[in-house]
Amino acid sequence: MCDALSDDDLGVLAKAAQRMTISPGKVFIEEGDPANYFYNINEGMVRVFKALPDGRRHITGFMGAGQFLGLAISGHCAFSAEAMEEVHLCRFSRATLNQVFADFPALERRLLNIAAHELTVAHEQMLLLARKSAVERVSSYLLNLVMQLDACAEGKLPSSKLILKLPISRADLADYLGLTIETVSRSFAQLKRNGLIEFSNAHAVTLLNPQRLELVANAKS
């Protein structure tokens, strides 16, 4: 988060933060609880989700080092968050956050940019959930992985094959894509049959033709 600030500023900011370690599996933000804190992740992956009373759940996203949590502006948390492994983060109380904003306007600007970006990601995901088929969803996920990992400038996809490590379980992927575990698995199988991917093992996939995969993901053919 600290990219927006000078080193001096960073020092001041650090004093306002509480460093914390969260153990794997721990739900450290609970939907509906009073939203008293704001978090910045230093290390480790976090699952952000919402659930219905009967247990159905949706993972709205995964967050890692450098990312923020807790932008919620109403008094209550709009989602839950769970550590997927050991997580190190900084916690700011809402009061000190306001103080920090006053001292570093640049931070507020940056948060606005981040929020705007998250909003476009959310809209894209809504289109996926509302209108894409299972195979399209899975393809879209793979493509998003490529974009993130390769930091492909401006959506330029590699034209040759590339190996991808799947960082999450089938269960998490299902909850993220609005599918079941079985449907995710069958969608992978179909992509394999169609010569678009190959597995070395369940968590290492080779995209044989990223560009063709993109056509599938976005219904361009």
Added chain:
Amino acid sequence: MCDALSDDDLGVLAKAAQRMTISPGKVFIEEGDPANYFYNINEGMVRVFKALPDGRRHITGFMGAGQFLGLAISGHCAFSAEAMEEVHLCRFSRATLNQVFADFPALERRLLNIAAHELTVAHEQMLLLARKSAVERVSSYLLNLVMQLDACAEGKLPSSKLILKLPISRADLADYLGLTIETVSRSFAQLKRNGLIEFSNAHAVTLLNPQRLELVANAKS
């Protein structure tokens, strides 16, 4: 948008804006176009949507008087927007917007709050799209209407029946809820059979028991 500003400031701001009128049906923001402007709606309803090349589409939201459009921070519009009726709005170029931010930090704060709120709404909608049944989706929509219109403080639902005007067509509702027109219609029919709603005509519905409807919408029973 101007709640955050003093009257004096408002005057200055007004000079930076271009007033425009959009005719019904006009798509005045096109997904993928360079994002040069920022809009504030004065009057009339707008449909915000994303589409796939083959025509499937998802309406991410409806915006009316007082609301903002164009928070997109990347260089390109993340969605399209279409006037549902005659729309009056103010348009700011991105350059002047930055100027305005510099002059009125309060505005930036307010936009951050708005973005955070939109983000929680988006997350709620993702849960709906990913995990709710058709009847649950339609019920959720009705409930959201009540909340907005009645301005029910903190989710307090009326305990007695109330009449609601449905402001959009079945087609729009389907595209908003990730369903088809027919399924929306059948879901209404089912709610009617279950004694939860009643229609005077296709666009005027009576919620016979809002609290029970809420149980259906959120799978609490």
Added chain:
DNA sequence: CGGCGGTTTTGATTTATATCAAGGCTTTCC
């Protein structure tokens, strides 16, 4: 008033995905 275009409802059928149920792989840990 009566026909016409568009919207909504209702019905029959199909289909994609969920659910139920095994079976196969990995990893772990004794």
Added chain:
DNA sequence: GGAAAGCCTTGATATAAATCAAAACCGCCG
């Protein structure tokens, strides 16, 4: 190294929603 526990895949069946099709309703304009 082998058993146990989790994942993941595959198969059979069920089901919710989509699709296809037609009828009912509604507002509009002649």
